[in-house]
Amino acid sequence: xxxxxxxxxxxxxxxxxxxxxxxxxxxxxxxxxxxxxxxxxxxxxxxxxxxxxxxxxxxxxxxxxxxxxxxxxxxxxxxxxxxxxxxxxxxxxxxxxxxxxxxxxxxxxxx
Amino acid sequence: xxxxxxxxxxxxxxxxxxxxxxxxxxxxxxxxxxxxxxxxxxxxxxxxxxxxxxxxxxxxxxxxxxxxxxxxxxxxxxxxxxxxxxxxxxxxxxxxxxxxxxxxxxxxxxxxxxxx
Numbered sequence: 001x002x003x004x005x006x007x008x009x010x011x012x013x014x015x016x017x018x019x020x021x022x023x024x025x026x027x028x029x030x031x032x033x034x035x036x037x038x039x040x041x042x043x044x045x046x047x048x049x050x051x052x053x054x055x056x057x058x059x060x061x062x063x064x065x066x067x068x069x070x071x072x073x074x075x076x077x078x079x080x081x082x083x084x085x086x087x088x089x090x091x092x093x094x095x096x097x098x099x100x101x102x103x104x105x106x107x108x109x110x111x
Numbered sequence: 112x113x114x115x116x117x118x119x120x121x122x123x124x125x126x127x128x129x130x131x132x133x134x135x136x137x138x139x140x141x142x143x144x145x146x147x148x149x150x151x152x153x154x155x156x157x158x159x160x161x162x163x164x165x166x167x168x169x170x171x172x173x174x175x176x177x178x179x180x181x182x183x184x185x186x187x188x189x190x191x192x193x194x195x196x197x198x199x200x201x202x203x204x205x206x207x208x209x210x211x212x213x214x215x216x217x218x219x220x221x222x223x224x225x226x227x
Contacts, residue, residue: 030214041221042201042218043201044218045217092214097207099156099216103151103152103153
């Protein structure tokens with residue numbers, strides 16, 4: 001069974017608004033990563049947060065990690081039409097290289 | 112650098128046929144993996160390798176074989192294709208040595224496989 005579950009499944013916002021998506025997982029992890037996938041294409045790595053970190057920023061992206069709740073959130077600020085894509089979280093169980101992806105959030109940013 | 116390349120881009124097979132999906136990388140990454148993505152779903156790990164000569168099963172390994180004879184290549188073999196294997200297949204690599212870029216996966220463009 002998949003370890004990562006994301007919500008919402010789909011999100012539609014206006015350009016300039018912020019988008020927040022959440023990820024939950026089930027076991028202890030080494031790190032949690034967020035990826036973007038444009039329609040039908042390969043995934044692109046966005047940001048990685050390690051299990052001993054609580055918050056990380058990269059440009060318009062802000063990721064938080066709460067290991068006590070086994071959850072993470074990805075915030076995209078000042079969204080653009082080009083941010084329209086599916087976003088996935090991925091985790092690797094502590095001590096393994098078995099990466100588990102969530103089911104994804106489909107984000108649509110309306111111009 | 113080409114990064115991660117996959118061939119073919121598209122393939123149609125009949126039930127029972129066999130084929131090999133190719134994956135190659137030029138980044139000298141130790142770790143390589145294969146995922147499948149079904150419509151509206153996330154990626155599921157099929158097999159992975161942490162170095163030449165070392166492979167292990169992922170979440171959905173049944174019906175697939177892999178081998179890793181070189182650092183650069185990690186082919187995925189379907190021995191007897193089934194309609195349930197219709198999917199998009201992605202190869203990914205990452206550096207396992209603890210550097211600033213460790214843990215970040217690089218994905219190929221994918222192979223769309225249809226089994227009729």
